[in-house]
Amino acid sequence: MEENLPPADIADLRTTPNLPESADVVIIGSGITGAAIAWNLLENASDDNAPRSIVMLEARQACSGATGRNGGHTKAASYRTFLHHAKQHGTDEAVKIAKLELANIRALHAFVREHAIDCDSHPCRTVDVVYDAAQWAEDQRAVRAMRDAMPGDAASEYVLHTADEVRDTFYCGKGGDESIAGGVSYEAGSMSSYRLVIGVLKLCLERGLNLQTNTPVLNLEKATDANGGNGWRLETERGAITAGKVILATNGYTAHLLEQFQGIIVPLRGHVTAQRPGQGMPAKGLPVTYSFIHGDSYDYMIPRPPGSRFEGDIVIGGGLHDLSDGGATEYGTTDDTGFNGVIAENLRECLPGYFGNNWGEDHPDGRIRRAWTGIMGYSPDGCPFVGAVPGVENMWMAASFQGHGMVLCWMCAKALAAMMDGRDDDELKGWFPDAFRVKEDRLKQAFRGALHMQGIDS
Template sequence: MDQRAAIPVTLPRDNPTQSYWQLEPDEIADLRSTSSLPDKADTVIIGSGITGAAVAFNLLSNGARDVVMLEARQACSGATGRNGGHTKAASYRSFLGHQKDHGTAMAAKIARMELANIRAVHAFARDHGIKCDSTPCDTVDVVYEAAQWELDQKAVKAMQDAMPDDDAAKYTLHSREDVWEKFFCGRGGDESVCGGVSYEAGSLSAYQFGVGVLKLCLAKGLNLHTNTPALNLEKLEGGGWKVETPRGVITAGKVVLATNGYTASVWKRFQGVIVPLRGHVTAQRPGLDMPKEGLPGTYSFIYEGGYDYMIPRPKGSKFEGDIVIGGALAKAPADGLEEYGTTDDTAFNEVIMKSLDECLRKYFGDNWGADNSEGRIRKSWTGIMGFSPDGFPFVGEMPGEKDLWVSTSFQGHGMVLCWMCARALVTMMGDGDEKELDAWFPEIFKINEQRLRLTFRGRLS
C-alpha cells in the first residue's frame, strides 16, 4: 500500500468514461461566467462538486461576495457527477469501531450527523425545487456472511442501547426468509443469505443536485470557471494566495480546496495522506421477471471482504426502473490494491466490471428472469474517491497556512458527509458560533497536524 499511496496524484484526466448521469450534460457544464479569469477574488473555491457548491451557497447566503470557483473539467464532473446517487449512511457498520476508538458520545455524534446530512440534502432539493429525482426511502443491507451477520446484530443493539429513541439508531432486522420474501433475494441464485438490516436512506441524481445548487449560487453572484484547473498554489507574503491556472493567475484572500481524491495534485502536503481510489459503477436494465411495481428501496449486498451498493431508478425518472450498481472492489486481485493511487477514470478494471455485470442475476436469482432484449448493461463508468488514513474527512483551515481551507477526503461516503461538512467549514471560516458547531460536528473530522502525519494503510470501512 505504501507504493500505491506514493503514486503522484494528478489533475483530473481528459476524456473520462462517460457517467450515466451526464449522458446529457447540463447547460452550465462548460460555463465560464466571465470571458477572462478575474485577477483577484475574495474567495477562490477549487472544485465544483457537491462540496464546492455547498461551500459557495453557504458563503453567498451569509453575505460573501466576489467568490470565484475553478473546475478542472466540466461542472460537477468529478465524484459527485459519477457516484451511484445513494444517500445511505449504514452508520451501524462503523459504530462499534468508532465507539472503541473514540467513545460512545463521538460514535453517536457521527451517526446523528450522517442522518442529518441525508435529510438535509433531500430537504434542500425539495425546498429549492431542484429536479434531481430526490427519493427518500428505506434501504436494506443483505448480508451473505455468517460472522458479519452476527457482528451486524451486535452493532445494531449497541447503537440502540447507546441512542434509545434516536432516529439515527432505528434499524429493523430481517431473517433470511424475510429477505427472500420482502426483498426478492436468495432463491435460485446466491443462496447464502444470512439476514438483512433495513433503515432510512434515499437516492437522487447527485449530478443534477450538484448542478442545481451551482445554479442557485450563480444567481447569487458566483463566478464559475470550468475547464480551468488549478495548477499551483503559492502563499503571498502580505497574506492571501496566488492560484495559477492555464488561463492566468488569480489572487485570493482565501482558498477552499473542495477537491476530494485530487487534493494532493493542488497541495502536495496531502500526497500519501489523501489517497485516490477508483470506483466502478454500472447502470443495468432489470430482468424481465423483476417486480413490475419496482423494488421496495435501495440495497447493499454485504459479503466477505466487501460489498456492492444498488439504487433502482424511481418512477417518473429517465430510464425508470434501471438498476444502478457499483462496488466490487474486493473482487479484484489483492482486494483491489491496484485501484488505490490512480486518478485514471478514463479506463476500467475488467475483473471488477465483470463482477458488476454478473452480480444482479446472482443476487436476485429466480426473480431476475431473462435479460432485457436491449441488453442488460446500459452504461458503465468509473470515478475517483479520496481516502484518509483514519477514515474521516479533513475539514478546516490547513495547519500553519492561514486562509487555506479544506473540506475533502470523504471515504466514498460523500453523499452522507459533504453537505454538513461544507456547512461546518463555512462556520469555521466566518464568525459562526463554534460552541453550536461543536454540539453537532464531530471534532475528529477537523484537520490537524497529528492527523496529517498518519500513514495510509487502506480503506477502513
C-alpha cells in the same frame, strides 16, 4: 457522466470571459462539496465576515468529478462504522457522527424540495443483505450498541431481518446466491447527484458566484491579496488569480495541489454500471435500495425511481469482493476514463446471482446500459478532513469522504462555512464531530487501505 446524462447548460460556463485578477475566496472544485460551501458562504453574505467575491475554479466541466459519477445513494449505514468510531473516538463522538449522517440525508432531500431542484429526489428505505455469518453477528452487535447509546433517536432505528425474511421481502436468493445470513433495513434515499449539484450551482450563480470551468489550477503559492493581507496566488492555464482565502474541495485530487497530503488523502477509482432489469423483476420496480455485504466489502445498488429517466434501471457499483488484492490496484488511480476489467465483469454478472429466480431472462436490449468510473478520496482513519489546513494561513479544505460524499459533504460544507465566518462556537461543536477536523496528528498517520475494504477493527 452519470447514466449518460447530457451535459448541463452551465457545464462549460465561464461567468466572466476572462479570469478575474482577484477574489476574496477561491473554491477549487465544483462537486457537491464546492457547491455546498459556496451556497453556505453566499447565504451568510450579510454577515460582517462574509466574503464579497467568490470564484470557483473547475479543472473540467462543472460537476464532472466523483459527484457527477456516483449513483446518488443517500445512505449512511452508520451501524457499520459505529463500533469503530466508538473505540477510536469515544461513544459520544460515534453518536455525533451517526446523527450527522442522517441529518445530512434529510437536509439534502429537504433542500431539494424547498428549492424545487429536479434531481429525482426519492427518500425511501434501504436494505443491507449480509452474506457472511460472522459479519451478521457483528452487525447485530453494532445495532444493539447504537440502540443503547442513543435510545429513541432516528439515527439508531434499524430493523433486523432473518435470512428468510430477506429472501421473501426483498426478492433475494432463491435460485441464485442463497447464502444469506440476515439483513438490516433503515431510512435512506436516492437522487441524481449531478442534477442536484447543477441545481445548487445555479442558485449560487444567482447570488453572485463566478464559476470558471475548464480552468485547472497548476500551482498554489503564497502572495499578498488585494487588501494587502496574506493570501494566495493560483496559477492556471488561463493566467493567475489572487485570493484572500483558498478552499480545497478537491477530494481524491487534493494531494496534487497540497503536497503534505501525499499518502494521506489517497485516490481510489470506483466502478459503476447502469443495468436494465431482468424480465422477471417486479413490474413497478424494487421498493428499496440495496447493499450486498460480503465480509469486508460490498456492492451498492439503486433502482431508478418512478418518473425518472430510465425508470426501473438498476445502478450498481462496487465489484471488489472477488479481487484477491481487495482492490488495492485501484489505489492511487486518478484516471476516470478507464476500467479494471475484473471489477467491470463482477458488476456485469452479479445481479442474477443476487436476485436468483426473480431476475428472469435479460432485457432484449441487453443487461448493461452503461458503465463508468469515478475517483474517490480516502484517509488513514476513515474520516474526512474539514477545516483550516494546519500551519498554512488562509487555506481551508473539505475532502476525503471515503466514497460516502452523499451522506457527509453537505453538513461538512455547512460546518466549514461556519468556521470560516468566525462561528466555530459551542453550537457547531455540539453537532460537528471533532474527529472530522484537520489536525496535525491526523497527518502523521499511515494509510494502509480503505477501511471498508480491509475490515474495520472494532
